[in-house]
Amino acid sequence: MLASTLDFVRRFARNRGALVGFVLVLTVIGVALAAPWMFPRNPLRIVGRPEIWPFTSWRYPLGTDSLGRDIAAMLAYGARTTLLIGLFASLTATVIGIGVGATAAYLGGWVDEVLMRCTELFQTIPNLIFVLTIVAILGQKIEYVTIAVGIVTWTPIARLTRAEFLSLRDREFVQACRAMGMGNFRIMLGEILPNALPPVIVLSSLVIAGAVLFESAVSFLGLGDPNVSSWGRLIGDGRTLIRTSWYICAVPGLAIMLTVLALNLVGDGLNDALNPKLRDR
Amino acid sequence: MAPELAPRPAPILALDQLQVSLFTRRGVLPAVDGLSLTVAPGETLAIVGESGCGKSLAALAVMRLLPEPPAKIVGGAVRFMGRDLAALSEREMQRVRGRDISMIFQDPMTSLNPVTTVGAQLVEAIRRHTDVAHGEAVNRAVELLRRVRIPDAERRLTDYPHQMSGGMSQRVMIAMAIACGPKLLIADEPTTALDVTVQAQILELMKELQATSEMGLIIITHDLGVVAEIADRVVVMYAGRKVEEAPVEALFERSLHPYTRGLLGATPSASRRRGGRLVDIAGSVPGLAELPAGCAFQNRCPDVFDRCRAERPMLAPLLPRRSAACFGAEKELSRDAAIVGA
Numbered sequence: 001m002l003a004s005t006l007d008f009v010r011r012f013a014r015n016r017g018a019l020v021g022f023v024l025v026l027t028v029i030g031v032a033l034a035a036p037w038m039f040p041r042n043p044l045r046i047v048g049r050p051e052i053w054p055f056t057s058w059r060y061p062l063g064t065d066s067l068g069r070d071i072a073a074m075l076a077y078g079a080r081t082t083l084l085i086g087l088f089a090s091l092t093a094t095v096i097g098i099g100v101g102a103t104a105a106y107l108g109g110w111v112d113e114v115l116m117r118c119t120e121l122f123q124t125i126p127n128l129i130f131v132l133t134i135v136a137i138l139g140q141k142i143e144y145v146t147i148a149v150g151i152v153t154w155t156p157i158a159r160l161t162r163a164e165f166l167s168l169r170d171r172e173f174v175q176a177c178r179a180m181g182m183g184n185f186r187i188m189l190g191e192i193l194p195n196a197l198p199p200v201i202v203l204s205s206l207v208i209a210g211a212v213l214f215e216s217a218v219s220f221l222g223l224g225d226p227n228v229s230s231w232g233r234l235i236g237d238g239r240t241l242i243r244t245s246w247y248i249c250a251v252p253g254l255a256i257m258l259t260v261l262a263l264n265l266v267g268d269g270l271n272d273a274l275n276p277k278l279r280d281r
Numbered sequence: 282m283a284p285e286l287a288p289r290p291a292p293i294l295a296l297d298q299l300q301v302s303l304f305t306r307r308g309v310l311p312a313v314d315g316l317s318l319t320v321a322p323g324e325t326l327a328i329v330g331e332s333g334c335g336k337s338l339a340a341l342a343v344m345r346l347l348p349e350p351p352a353k354i355v356g357g358a359v360r361f362m363g364r365d366l367a368a369l370s371e372r373e374m375q376r377v378r379g380r381d382i383s384m385i386f387q388d389p390m391t392s393l394n395p396v397t398t399v400g401a402q403l404v405e406a407i408r409r410h411t412d413v414a415h416g417e418a419v420n421r422a423v424e425l426l427r428r429v430r431i432p433d434a435e436r437r438l439t440d441y442p443h444q445m446s447g448g449m450s451q452r453v454m455i456a457m458a459i460a461c462g463p464k465l466l467i468a469d470e471p472t473t474a475l476d477v478t479v480q481a482q483i484l485e486l487m488k489e490l491q492a493t494s495e496m497g498l499i500i501i502t503h504d505l506g507v508v509a510e511i512a513d514r515v516v517v518m519y520a521g522r523k524v525e526e527a528p529v530e531a532l533f534e535r536s537l538h539p540y541t542r543g544l545l546g547a548t549p550s551a552s553r554r555r556g557g558r559l560v561d562i563a564g565s566v567p568g569l570a571e572l573p574a575g576c577a578f579q580n581r582c583p584d585v586f587d588r589c590r591a592e593r594p595m596l597a598p599l600l601p602r603r604s605a606a607c608f609g610a611e612k613e614l615s616r617d618a619a620i621v622g623a
Contacts, residue, residue: 172391178346179386180406180457181379183372190405194396 011273018269024262032079039073043229077229089211092150094204097157105165127152142225149214164196198274209263292319293497300356310569314521322495327512335521345374380410383458387470389450393442400438406457425456448479465497505548520577527603537605584609
């Protein structure tokens with residue numbers, strides 16, 4: 001077990017980009033965790049003069065926005081929102097995706113037909129509009145945004161899981177398990193799923209990046225949770241001042257860009273480390 | 282007619298006119314057509330035949346593991362210890378599989394789950410059907426590995442399947458199969474994927490395990506060397522039907538069906554004259570969709586005559602404890618009897 005873990009770490013670290021991405025993601029996680037210590041007061045509170053430019057004040061290193069709120073504090077708390085939504089939306093999507101894909105492939109026949117047509121139905125709905133609709137119906141709360149993003153991003157995971165299950169379902173070891181008297185559910189979860197998981201994990205890590213972008217878009221349009229700080233919302237609030245104080249948009253924009261890039265790099269690294277076909281490259 | 286069979290213990294398994302059909306686009310094909318056979322406690326039955334003759338499907342039908350669709354049991358009974366398995370529900374069948382009847386497959390390297398350790402899979406096999414704690418199951422797993430002659434058993438528990446050789450993997454598969462003390466073990470080409478030396482060891486192991494229990498054994502193979510090594514009785518199948526059944530010595534001494542003779546002629550053996558040629562059976566197995574009227578073997582048979590093309594030969598008990606489905610054999614034996622009688 002230890003040896004295989006070490007092996008995994010070695011293969012992951014061989015990809016320089018993945019290492020950089022991993023460090024960046026760790027930094028964002030660190031900032032998110034440390035936010036209450038670094039900025040003990042509510043980040044949405046007005047603290048000073050509006051529109052202080054970054055790097056001009058000791059107290060507000062990243063400046064203040066049009067209302068005089070501390071951008072650094074909002075950025076730090078925004079990292080929490082971003083990561084939480086990214087993580088849980090990806091988790092939701094993965095659970096739905098694996099459930100649907102695995103059931104479709106393992107049971108086959110009309111179950112497969114019905115589930116796959118449903119998947120295609122979901123794929124034909126424009127994602128952003130679907131998210132906005134769900135949030136508009138359920139309400140502007142962070143949980144609902146998470147669920148909405150999960151609901152629109154599960155389809156590729158379902159299709160990938162189905163493909164993996166189809167190729168594994170007829171393998172001899174599955175037949176051997178059935179000959180041992182195992183039930184369908186046990187075989188699906190205990191025997192096939194662990195074999196199908198590596199590519200699904202890679203895709204899920206990429207879904208996190210997609211979820212971060214969705215959250216930003218929703219908040220930018222003003223449909224995010226009004227009580228939490230979020231990067232997308234910061235950009236949305238700052239867009240009216242883009243000609244004069246462009247840094248209000250640029251700072252969170254840069255944060256989004258770097259985080260999404262880092263998550264994608266990590267995904268690539270996971271792919272290299274988990275894909276046996278690429279192992280010896 | 283041949284005299285009645287000598288009294289034998291009640292069979293563990295009795296197939297009675299088993300019919301398995303394949304539902305394909307080209308119609309319903311009779312993959313197993315009226316197969317009857319029995320296995321007694323402690324007995325080894327070999328089912329022999331070419332690829333596609335229905336021997337594996339018959340075994341899967343016993344386990345109720347037929348790939349459905351296209352295959353389906355359409356008739357007959359699978360009587361195991363008096364119960365008809367064909368009538369059990371899937372849930373009831375799951376309790377039979379692995380506990381009462383076990384099965385091992387052709388390729389041991391792919392029959393183990395590649396992502397879990399050998400020990401975990403053995404423990405799973407044990408705890409599936411017996412109510413023991415984890416620690417106790419681990420002890421039993423070690424003991425099972427020792428029984429199948431795996432050296433250093435404790436250490437092997439933490440190995441992954443890719444760390445084992447083919448022979449080792451097949452030993453593990455056998456250990457898993459006998460974990461719950463099954464009454465019947467079905468081995469579908471258990472040695473085909475293994476080296477010749479390892480083959481002999483695996484067969485030896487199976488004989489040994491069977492000697493210490495009253496386990497019935499069905500070996501499915503196309504290798505008559507394996508049959509000679511391990512079987513008590515042989516069923517020869519051709520195009521979904523049983524064409525001959527005989528005790529193993531009798532079969533090798535004198536086979537009644539020309540197909541069996543063909544198989545024997547195509548098998549190399551040490552007693553054969555050096556430099557002697559192996560004889561192949563001309564032609565190939567007819568597809569199930571285009572079975573001719575009359576005997577299915579007629580187009581490849583060296584002794585075919587008019588009746589074979591017109592009428593399908595039925596399985597008939599021609600000699601004590603043996604039967605064959607061949608008009609030629611019937612004719613020949615009645616001639617023999619006439620000579621003896623004269």
